[in-house]
Amino acid sequence: MSTVPLDAVHEAAGARMTTFAGTRMPLQYAGIQEEHLAVREHAGLFDVSHMAELRVGGADALAFLRYALLNDAAKLKVGRAHYTMVPNDRGGLVDDAYLYRLDDADWLLVANAANRAAVADRLQDVATGFGDAHVRDVSDAWALLALQGPAAASLLDRHVAADLAATRKNATFATTFDGVAVRLARTGYTGEDGFEIFVPPSDVAPVWHALVGDGVAPCGLGARDTLRLEAGFPLYGHELDGAHDPRCTPFAWVVKDKPFAGDAGWPTEPACPRRLVGVRLAERGIAREGYAVRRPDGPEVGTVTSGTLSPLTRDAIAFAWVDGTLAAPGTALEVDVRGRAVGATVVDLPFFTPDR
C-alpha cells in the first residue's frame, strides 16, 4: 500500500482513511453529505494525489495522441484541456482520462489511479514505432488537489497572481500559489466550478493548509463519488469498462470520427444492445451497484452501475446499463432493491445542474 504526501495531515485531521487503488486515501472528514453540500454551496478541497499523471512529448506527440485517444487532441490549443478516453482493441476502454496541452509538444494525461499501469502500458505500446512520441509516468512528481465549488475562484484569487476571472473552464496554466510553483487547471469532476492544483509533493502541505485555513471544507473520496454521480459523470470500473462501447453511453460525444489504436476490433457502427442511462427512483430506497433493473412487472433488462441518495435533492439516483430499446427519458422501469420492486424512470443527465 502506498500513501499520498498529505497522509499524515489527513490522519491528524481525523479523516477516515480507506485504501483505494492501493493507496491510503481519505474517505471522509466531517461526513459525506456535509462535504458534498459544502462543495455545492461554498467550496471543498479534495486530495486526489493518487491519480496517475503521464507526460507525453516529442515532435509527433499530437499525431500519437490523436491515434491513442478517442477524443481529438488536435482540438486542444496550448493551455486547454478536455475529457477523453483510452480505447482497447475490443470495442471498450482501458480508461477515461483528462488531457491537458501544456505546450505545442508537451501534454499531460491524468488517468484513474487504478489504471495507472494499464494506461501507461497501452500508451507505450501504441507509441512503439510511432516516430517521435514518448510517454513518461510522472505520477510521483505531482501531488494533486481539487478545489471545487462556487466560491473556488474567489478563494483561490487571494493566493495566486493570475487573473482567475478571465480563466475559462478547461484552461490550464503555470503560476504560483503563495510563492509555490503550481499548475492550475479550471477542471474537476464534481459538476461545480473549480480548479485542480498540480503541485510538487514537497510543497503540497502549505497549499492545503492555506485553503483549509480560509474555510474550505476538506473532503474525501466519498463526497467526490456522490458529487460526480449527481453531476452525471461516469466512473471507470462502474459505468465504463473494457467491455462496453462508450458510443452506447451519453458520453458518445467523446468518440471523434477518426482512426484510433485498436479500431479494427470496434464495430463501425455500435449495435448498442444495452445503453447507459440515468434513472431516478420514484419511491424510497437506494439503487446500489449490481441491482437488477426490470420492465415494470417484467423481465430483467439491465443492471445498476452506481447509485446513491442525492445529498442535494434527496432523490435516489443511479446509472444503469439497460436494454437499448428502453433508454429514452421517461421510460418506466423497476429496480430490484433486495427483493423489493421499486419504480424508476429513465431521466436526462445530469441529475443536477448548478443554477449559476
Added chain:
Amino acid sequence: MDIPASLRYARTHEWTSELEADVMTVGITDFAQDQLGDVVYVELPEEGARVAAGDAVAVVESVKTASDIYAPVAGTVKAVNADLESAPEAINEEPYGGGWLFRIAPDDASDREALLDADAYRAVCEEES
C-alpha cells in the same frame, strides 16, 4: 466511542436494552453508526413478525452502503421506530436514544444474558477498528 454499561451487545453491532414491560429495545451501536457514516434510509421489520436470533430483520443504508441488522434474540417484533422513515439521521445523532430500531418480546428473556457485556463488546470494536 460510547458503549453504555447497562446494555448488551451482539457481535454484529446491535445493542439490546434491559427488559421493560416484556420487551427489549434494539438499535445499532455508536461504533456501528460511526463506521457506516451518514444514514439516509432504514427498512424496518413488520410489527408482529416472528424472528430467530441472527435473522436479518432490518436494513440500515448509509450514503456508501447497505447493512443488514440482525435480531439479537428470538422473539416477536412488537414495535418499530417509524420516526426513522423521515429522520434516519437520528441513528447517527442518538444511536442509543431516538435512533432505536425496533422492540422485541423475547421467547426466552434469559437469551439476553448470552449477549456481550460492554467490556466484551469494546474488545470486538477494538479488533475491528
